[in-house]
Amino acid sequence: MKPTLQAVADAVGVSRSTVSNAYSRPDQLSAALRERILDAARQLGYPGPNPTARSLRRGFVGSIGVLFTSQLSYAFTDPFAVRFLAGVGAATERHGTSMLLVPLPPAQTDARRAVENAAVDGFCVYCVADEEWALDVIRQRGLPFVSTAPRDDAGPDERFVGIDERAAAHSVAAHVAGLGHRRVALLADSVLLDAPAGPLTLSGVDQVPHPTTHGRLAGFADAFAEVGVDWAELTLLNAPGNSRQAAAAAVAGLFDRPAPPTAVLAGSDVLALGVLDALAERPAGDRPPVSVTGFDDVPEAAAAGLTTVRQPAEEKGRIAAELLLDPPADPAAGHVLLPTALVVRASTGPAPRS
Amino acid sequence: MKPTLQAVADAVGVSRSTVSNAYSRPDQLSAALRERILDAARQLGYPGPNPTARSLRRGFVGSIGVLFTSQLSYAFTDPFAVRFLAGVGAATERHGTSMLLVPLPPAQTDARRAVENAAVDGFCVYCVADEEWALDVIRQRGLPFVSTAPRDDAGPDERFVGIDERAAAHSVAAHVAGLGHRRVALLADSVLLDAPAGPLTLSGVDQVPHPTTHGRLAGFADAFAEVGVDWAELTLLNAPGNSRQAAAAAVAGLFDRPAPPTAVLAGSDVLALGVLDALAERPAGDRPPVSVTGFDDVPEAAAAGLTTVRQPAEEKGRIAAELLLDPPADPAAGHVLLPTALVVRASTGPAPRS
DNA sequence: GCTAATCTCTGTATCGATACAGACTGGATC
DNA sequence: GATCCAGTCTGTATCGATACAGAGATTAGC
Structure with missing residues (x-):
């Protein structure tokens, strides 16, 4: 059993309070006594005030x-x-x-x-x-x-x-819209709780529960609404989890559909990188020229040449x-x-x- | 002030112990009473047992x-x-x-x-x-x-x-030695405490205090000793910190010396990537064909095509x-x-x- | 020489819970 | 009808420290 404050106090012949002060309030006792106490503590193998007891008494944890x-x-x-x-x-x-x-x-x-x-x-x-x-x-x-x-x-x-999630998302979407893209897919993590990977139909963006995801999708939609593409015309893709794998799964088959999207706007860089992964896996001759954007600007985004929104x-x-x-x-x-x-x-x- | 266990006990008219049991040992009281207690707790806004007090009494923290x-x-x-x-x-x-x-x-x-x-x-x-x-x-x-x-x-x-740091380091160094390299630099983080970035002279590897660094450098040296290159012929480089910047600083000027090393063995991938950074910064026509190895096999190493030692x-x-x-x-x-x-x-x- | 101020140190109350021994009930057992 | 037992609940001791008021001793001021 490790010695307690009391043991040190007994050894030196002072009160518990004084030993406590030796550790926590050195100005409350003479330097000489403090040294005696710390010496005795060392000798006894006292490990210093018990953090838990201290937290309880002090009322905060640190x-x-x-x-x-x-x-x-x-x-x-x-x-x-x-x-x-x-x-x-x-x-x-x-x-x-x-x-x-x-x-x-x-x-x-x-x-x-x-x-x-x-x-x-x-x-x-x-x-x-x-x-x-x-x-x-x-x-x-x-x-x-x-x-x-x-x-x-x-x-x-x-x-x-x-x-400002919505405004930030708007900025990258407006960039894509400005490049002329009109058939566009929006890809986000957990658009709906427990939804599978892939396309999803929602009557409107307000059905998205998670506030961050909602803000980003709304920003994307805003920018396209400005150029006359409304919500129903956008392809909404769900990734069950914010991972490259989930993103790749979400876009599986997407580019083989008739009139596939020419741009994918992802709710995070990780998802966007997953889309790039999926594209890179196709045979070299069969890579549709899809524009892809991310969100966050993580270090990997620069290496991958990913257009994105930087947040600090x-x-x-x-x-x-x-x-x-x-x-x-x-x-x-x-x-x-x-x-x-x-x-x-x-x-x-x-x-x-x- | 948040209510305590005692307050809940008083409200329900049971003992403190019973309330405690309601939370921590449900089998110690009837389900009905437990419900009454939890209800009262909810009503009073009791946040559940105080983690600190619990830790103190239980003797562990979790x-x-x-x-x-x-x-x-x-x-x-x-x-x-x-x-x-x-x-x-x-x-x-x-x-x-x-x-x-x-x-x-x-x-x-x-x-x-x-x-x-x-x-x-x-x-x-x-x-x-x-x-x-x-x-x-x-x-x-x-x-x-x-x-x-x-x-x-x-x-x-x-x-x-x-x-086995030494054996692992030996494996990559033996690979480099097998490729014919004889003028070699070893680069490690904090070879000596507080040493500046750059070359360092030590009479032997045993002067390196940090056990991991010591093991890796010793393994490198072992492999070269086997091909007749001894410690004194190796260039030892110190990086003050395990960062790409520190590595780049450590190799500054290295390749402009007469008879520069043809290989740099780094004690970590991060350092090795820093060496590659330094090489990439040179004008394209002036890049010496230096072999570089790392250690760890972090995700970035694969992307950079870095020869390294993988550890899980x-x-x-x-x-x-x-x-x-x-x-x-x-x-x-x-x-x-x-x-x-x-x-x-x-x-x-x-x-x-x- | 007396009051005041300062410096050290002590004692008690307290932080908020859990452990454990034991008390009480009501039914099963023989 | 006595014994035993399982199921519930209570009371006390305890975990290991810190806060705070106050007691003595010393020094200072006038």
């Missing part, structure tokens, strides 16, 4: 939770998520706080329990899919949080950092953590919109004359 | 620490580290445990304090640089840990997962976490050596005839 509303292992395969994490890490580093990555079990009840049980002072919620339930649990616990998806029901005290990934993570760790006095400053930029590369070109 | 003996933000920029994290994440996911990423402040004392204060049940130590002090603190706390660097002083109870990154992380979470009964099973494989790609070729 770590923030990062919640991916999806498999945790997914987070590390998504380059955008990794850079987000890097940003959170940089902020915690400066602040002397740790980050707790909380994996969510597949079952809802277990997942709730996981969020309830996380020993943290607050959460950065990286919104992948439906996350309302998680935010509910966090609110219930009375913990502060910062989310990355815009929400209508945000309380005045709830912090947010993100981009690390900054998003950094600011999320900072909003959490140093809440701004002015609540209005708790809503941060980051800039985005259209990045045109080789993956988009003029629509073929039909 | 999360494991991941320690990078370097800047935490570095970890997310290193593709190998990211995949290691993915592996750890996958294991914790299955085990219902969280992972705490502990950033280490630059100052030693603060860094010690950070490890002392981390509320975790054990550590996966991803060894980047000197980490003995960290292991000392962990031992002192009496916590289990798994490290990824081989250590001579490992206690019988101390777990480890890694590769995610598996390393996964096994590290599993060794920690489910310690094998047989202590011998606590030392896992993973397989490696030489991967020959386009970045190596026959030595130019001089």
Whole structure:
């Protein structure tokens, strides 16, 4: 059994409080006594104040939770998520706080329990899919949080950092529309919960539940509506998961249909890269000249020559953590919109004359 | 103020223990009472048992620490580290445990304090640089840990997962030696602590303190010793940090020297990619035909056509976490050596005839 | 020489839960 | 009818520290 504070106190012949002060408030006791105490502690093998007991008494933990509303292992395969994490890490580093990555079990009840049980002072919620339930649990616990998806029901005290999804999506779609494309497919992750890979028919974009996906698809649709192509004329493709494989599966057979789309607008770079993968797999003579766009501008996008919308990934993570760790006095400053930029590369070109 | 267990107990008119049981040991009370209690809790806004208090009483936390003996933000920029994290994440996911990423402040004392204060049940130590002090603190706390660097002083109870660094390095160096290269540079991260980027002279490989780096350099040297090139004839290059930039800085001017090396063996893919960057920056007519090898086989290596040694990154992380979470009964099973494989790609070729 | 201020250190209450031994009920067993 | 048992619930001790008010001792000021 490891010795406790009490053991050290007994050994030195002082009170527990004094030993505690030796560690946490050196100015509360004489330097000489402090040295005696620390020496005795070393001698006894006392490992320093127990972090859990300390947290309980102090009322805070010294770590923030990062919640991916999806498999945790997914987070590390998504380059955008990794850079987000890097940003959170940089902020915690400066602040002397740790980050707790909380994996969510597949079952809802277990997942709730996981969020309830996380020993943290607050959460950065990286919104992948439906996350309302998680935010509910966090609110219930009375913990502060910062989310990355815009929400209508945000309380005045709830912090947010993100981009204008709709406007950003509009910018890349307008670029594609400007190139003359009119037969266009929109590809997104989890357009509807649990929908299979491939085409999907929705009466309108408002049926898409996930706010980020909704914003991006709406932005795409806006740009085409401006050139006279309305929602019903767009091909909507669902990818069950934000992965290259899912994207490739979603576009399977797409280009062999009569009057195939001449452009695919993807809701993320990862999906767009998956479309490029699918195209690259076709025999060299049978590659339709499809324009493809992504979203995020992850490092791989540049290498692949992908036209996309850049959003500052690390900054998003950094600011999320900072909003959490140093809440701004002015609540209005708790809503941060980051800039985005259209990045045109080789993956988009003029629509073929039909 | 959030209500406590006691408040719920009072509201329902039962004892604290019973409320506790309602959450943690449902079999200890009747289903009906349990429902009444949970209802009352909902009504009062009780967020469930306080994680910190629970941890204190139970004696464990439910999360494991991941320690990078370097800047935490570095970890997310290193593709190998990211995949290691993915592996750890996958294991914790299955085990219902969280992972705490502990950033280490630059100052030693603060860094010690950070490890002392981390509320975790054990550590996966991803060894980047000197980490003995960290292991000392962990031992002192009496916590289990798994490290990824081989250590001579490992206690019988101390777990480890890694590769045979020396043999793996030998395999790629032997490949290069077999191609006829005799003027060779070895490039590694932090060969000596705080050494600047560039050439470095050491009387022998045993002066290298970091065990991983030592193993790899020794393996490189072994292979060249076998073909009659001894340590003193090898150019040793230091990169201060495992980054492409650091590598590029380390090889600056190298190829403009008289009798420049015809091959560069790097201690990691990231460094090797940095060497390729440096070569690519030279005017097209002035690119010496240098063979370059890496180590790890990160995803980017394939795209760059880099000859390297593959080691299973995610598996390393996964096994590290599993060794920690489910310690094998047989202590011998606590030392896992993973397989490696030489991967020959386009970045190596026959030595130019001089 | 007396009050005030400062510096150290102590003692008690508290953070919010869980473990464990035991008390009580009601039915089954022989 | 006594015994045993399983099923429920309670009460107390405990996990390991920190906060805070206040007690002595010392020094300072006038």
